[in-house]
Amino acid sequence: MQPLSPLSDVIAALPMFAGLSSEGRRILCDASVIQQAARGLVLFEQGADPNFQTVVLKGAVHLLGRSVQGQEMVIEVVEAPDLLLPAAVVSDSPYLMRARCIEDVSVLMIKADVFRGLLASEPFLAHTVIGCLSGQFRAMVRQIMTLKLRPGPQRVAGYLLALMRRQRNETHLTLPYEKGLIASQLGMTRESFSRILTSLQYGIIHMDGQQIQICDLRALRELSAPDPLIDGPDP
Amino acid sequence: MQPLSPLSDVIAALPMFAGLSSEGRRILCDASVIQQAARGLVLFEQGADPNFQTVVLKGAVHLLGRSVQGQEMVIEVVEAPDLLLPAAVVSDSPYLMRARCIEDVSVLMIKADVFRGLLASEPFLAHTVIGCLSGQFRAMVRQIMTLKLRPGPQRVAGYLLALMRRQRNETHLTLPYEKGLIASQLGMTRESFSRILTSLQYGIIHMDGQQIQICDLRALRELSAPDPLIDGPDP
DNA sequence: CGATCGTTTGAAAGATATCAAGACTCGTGG
DNA sequence: CCACGAGTCTTGATATCTTTCAAACGATCG
Numbered sequence: 001m002q003p004l005s006p007l008s009d010v011i012a013a014l015p016m017f018a019g020l021s022s023e024g025r026r027i028l029c030d031a032s033v034i035q036q037a038a039r040g041l042v043l044f045e046q047g048a049d050p051n052f053q054t055v056v057l058k059g060a061v062h063l064l065g066r067s068v069q070g071q072e073m074v075i076e077v078v079e080a081p082d083l084l085l086p087a088a089v090v091s092d093s094p095y096l097m098r099a100r101c102i103e104d105v106s107v108l109m110i111k112a113d114v115f116r117g118l119l120a121s122e123p124f125l126a127h128t129v130i131g132c133l134s135g136q137f138r139a140m141v142r143q144i145m146t147l148k149l150r151p152g153p154q155r156v157a158g159y160l161l162a163l164m165r166r167q168r169n170e171t172h173l174t175l176p177y178e179k180g181l182i183a184s185q186l187g188m189t190r191e192s193f194s195r196i197l198t199s200l201q202y203g204i205i206h207m208d209g210q211q212i213q214i215c216d217l218r219a220l221r222e223l224s225a226p227d228p229l230i231d232g233p234d235p
Numbered sequence: 236m237q238p239l240s241p242l243s244d245v246i247a248a249l250p251m252f253a254g255l256s257s258e259g260r261r262i263l264c265d266a267s268v269i270q271q272a273a274r275g276l277v278l279f280e281q282g283a284d285p286n287f288q289t290v291v292l293k294g295a296v297h298l299l300g301r302s303v304q305g306q307e308m309v310i311e312v313v314e315a316p317d318l319l320l321p322a323a324v325v326s327d328s329p330y331l332m333r334a335r336c337i338e339d340v341s342v343l344m345i346k347a348d349v350f351r352g353l354l355a356s357e358p359f360l361a362h363t364v365i366g367c368l369s370g371q372f373r374a375m376v377r378q379i380m381t382l383k384l385r386p387g388p389q390r391v392a393g394y395l396l397a398l399m400r401r402q403r404n405e406t407h408l409t410l411p412y413e414k415g416l417i418a419s420q421l422g423m424t425r426e427s428f429s430r431i432l433t434s435l436q437y438g439i440i441h442m443d444g445q446q447i448q449i450c451d452l453r454a455l456r457e458l459s460a461p462d463p464l465i466d467g468p469d470p
Numbered sequence: 471c472g473a474t475c476g477t478t479t480g481a482a483a484g485a486t487a488t489c490a491a492g493a494c495t496c497g498t499g500g
Numbered sequence: 501c502c503a504c505g506a507g508t509c510t511t512g513a514t515a516t517c518t519t520t521c522a523a524a525c526g527a528t529c530g
Contacts, residue, residue, distance in 0.1 A: 047464055065376075067384035068460045075379050087369035087376075096376050096464055119365065126361040130354065133368040134322035140375035141300075141322075141331050144310050147382050148422045149302035152486075179509070187383045192486060194510055209495085209509095225303045229282055229331055387518075413476065427518060429478055444477095444527090 007034060010057070010108065016081060019124030031114035036106050043084070043099040043107070050095060052109040054084035059105030062181065063097040072098075074185040076139070080105070083132050090116060090129065102177055142230050147187050150225070155186045156196045157224035158231060160205070164214065171214040242269060245292070245343065251316060254359030266349035271341050278319070278334040278342070285330060287344040289319035294340030297416065298332040307333075309420040311374070315340070318367045324350060325364065337412055377465050382422050385460070390421045391431045392459035393466060395440070399449065406449040 008029050011017050020028065034057070037043065043054060046066055056078055063076040063085070075097055078084055088095045089112050119126050146155055159182070160173070167173045175182060183193035197207055204220050206213040214220060224231070243264050246252050255263065269292070272278060278289060281301055291313055298311040298320070310332055313319055323330045324347050354361050381390055394417070395408070402408045410417060418428035432442060439455050441448040449455060459466070 065380040065384060067380075068462050071384065073380075073383045075376060075383070087372040090365055091369045091373070093373070094464060096373060096380070120358060120362065123355060123358055123361065126358065126365060127355065130325055130361060130364055130368065133365065133372060134326045137322040137368060137372045137375060138326070138328070138331060140372060140379060141310060144375060144378055144382070145300040145302075145308075145331070147379070148308045148310070148419070149300060149306065178507095184383075189487060190509075191488080191511085195486095198510080227303050229329060415476070424519060425477075426479085426520085430518095433478080 007032060010034060014055075014057075014081065016055070016128050017125070019127075020118075020122055024118055024122040024125070027114060027118060028110065031111040033109050034106060035109060036104070037101050039101050039103050041101045043101065044095055046096065046098040047094050050085070050089045050092070050112050052112055053086060053089045053115040054099075055108040055110065056080040056082050056084060057106045057108055060102045060176075061105060062100045062102050064100060065097050072184070073187070074181055076136070076143075077102070077185065082136075083129070086129050086133055087136070090119065092116070145230055152186070152188050152192055153196050153199070154224050155188075156193065156200070157220050158226065159186060160212065160214065161220060161224055161226070162231065171217065173212050173214070175210040175212065242267060245269060249290075249292075249316065251290070251363050252360070254362075255353075255357055259353055259357040259360070262349060262353060263345060266346040268344050269341060270344055271339065272336050274336050274338050276336045278336065279330055281331065281333040282329050285320070285324045285327070285347050287347055288321065288324045288350040289334075290343040290345065291315045291317050291319060292341045292343055295337045295411075296340060297335050297337050299335060300332050307419070308422070309416055311371070311378075312337070312420065317371075318364070321364050321368055322371070325354065327351070380465055387421070387423050387427055388431050388434070389459050390423075391428065391435070392455050393461065394421055395447065395449065395455060396459055396461070397466065406452065408447050408449070410445040410447065 008025070011025060011028060011032070017025065017028065043061065044050070046064070058080050060077060060079040061084060062074050063078065064072050065075045066072045078099075083089075084099060084107075085095060085097070087093075092112070119129060146158070150158070163173050163176070164171070179193055179197075180190040183190040186193065188196075197205075200220070200223075201207060204214075204216045204223070206215055243260070246260060246263060246267070252260065252263065278296065279285070281299070293315050295312060295314040296319060297309050298313065299307050300310045301307045313334075319334060319342075320330060320332070322328075327347070354364060381393065385393070398408050398411070399405070414428055414432075415425040418425040421428065423431075432440075435455070435458075436442060439449075439451045439458070441450055
């Protein structure tokens with residue numbers, strides 16, 4: 001609850017804000033608070049107006065879309081260090097998604113109007129936001145390409161390979177959260193996800209709960225039909 | 236082929252560049268050319284490195300994703316006036332998609348390195364790019380939500396309603412391009428799209444080639460299960 | 471007129487979702 | 501320590517949706 005390190009030290013330590021003027025840094029500090037949030041906590045609701053620009057300092061956050069009928073799906077995952085939906089904040093438009101903490105997180109919350117003001121006066125901050133927005137935009141494009149061009153099993157295989165790369169390229173990996181959430185991130189039901197995983201069980205992977213051992217990397221890669229543009233360089 | 240109006244006049248007339256310093260405007264002019272491109276022309280290829288920041292001045296451009304297996308789908312539509320994939324240009328990363336002119340377009344092409352340089356020295360340009368990026372990001376999020384949360388018929392109904400709104404809210408509308416392209420934009424095959432349209436034929440719409448008459452707006456809206464966040468205010 | 475392209479339609483196959491039940495894990499409290 | 505219950509995951513049967521393949525139709529254009 002209480003900031004262990006003074007706010008200004010945290011901000012000074014962030015590469016994201018390294019190039020701010022001292023004046024800008026002061027304004028930023030005055031308009032910010034640090035919060036700890038427990039796993040499961042909702043940071044904001046779909047449809048809400050952004051009052052803060054949230055910066056994820058530690059941990060990861062799910063952005064969930066909800067249909068009129070009430071079903072909910074993971075649309076985006078934001079991991080520290082990154083901005084939470086700067087697109088909504090800079091355009092002062094309602095959030096399209098709900099933000100829920102995947103794990104215990106710490107966030108920096110900057111008053112939205114101050115943040116927008118700083119954007120005009122601090123070229124460095126503008127540059128940071130541009131970099132962040134472009135990265136998030138490209139991630140969304142990749143996801144659309146995946147949804148439109150790849151069937152379920154390919155998406156699952158690709159997901160496992162991406163996970164492997166993020167976990168130090170070892171053939172043993174741990175699913176980062178519940179399978180139901182992963183399924184919705186991949187655009188399928190948990191039943192389908194479960195079935196696809198079991199279909200991989202015979203020769204390609206070995207699964208035990210959240211633990212997955214990749215037995216036949218070559219086969220998995222072949223199954224995913226990787227595209228270096230979408231998936232990054234070969235793992 | 237040849238610029239009818241001098242380059243500097245075109246740039247001066249664009250709201251997008253209205254706030255540039257005179258110095259910035261000079262640099263921009265020196266690094267830019269205006270091009271006319273015919274319908275069907277490919278402006279750049281998927282995987283290419285961005286040499287220019289393209290500004291669509293007139294017309295519209297399709298951004299197409301291609302899978303390893305070779306099938307191609309419309310991922311995004313960019314209409315004048317807007318930037319073509321600033322996310323790739325500012326991050327100096329390969330284009331994720333191919334750009335193809337839907338119709339005859341005119342574009343302004345700015346050398347990419349000069350554009351990135353101006354971004355640092357011209358706060359107004361940075362602000363423009365932030366606005367453009369955030370708009371495009373939100374469009375991608377909406378598309379993902381549509382793909383993940385809505386079945387085919389809802390997507391088609393929603394598309395028709397969106398089209399109606401863009402065409403002065405009249406109940407008679409014209410499909411902007413071939414049905415096959417619209418189908419891929421909606422994430423389905425042309426056969427599925429055709430079947431869904433015929434299923435609407437009986438009472439809800441009347442279709443004749445590219446012309447569509449909406450007979451029962453209420454039913455169409457109900458079928459689309461609209462979400463004001465995704466679809467905008469009620470048409 | 472014949473060729474090409476976009477579209478529609480039909481029949482069949484395949485993929486995915488849904489519904490329902492059972493298995494499993496894990497934390498709680500008796 | 502065990503039993504319970506909540507939540508998650510798996511599995512099976514079925515239904516539905518979507519794609520695929522194939523053919524025919526229609527328009528446009530040389």
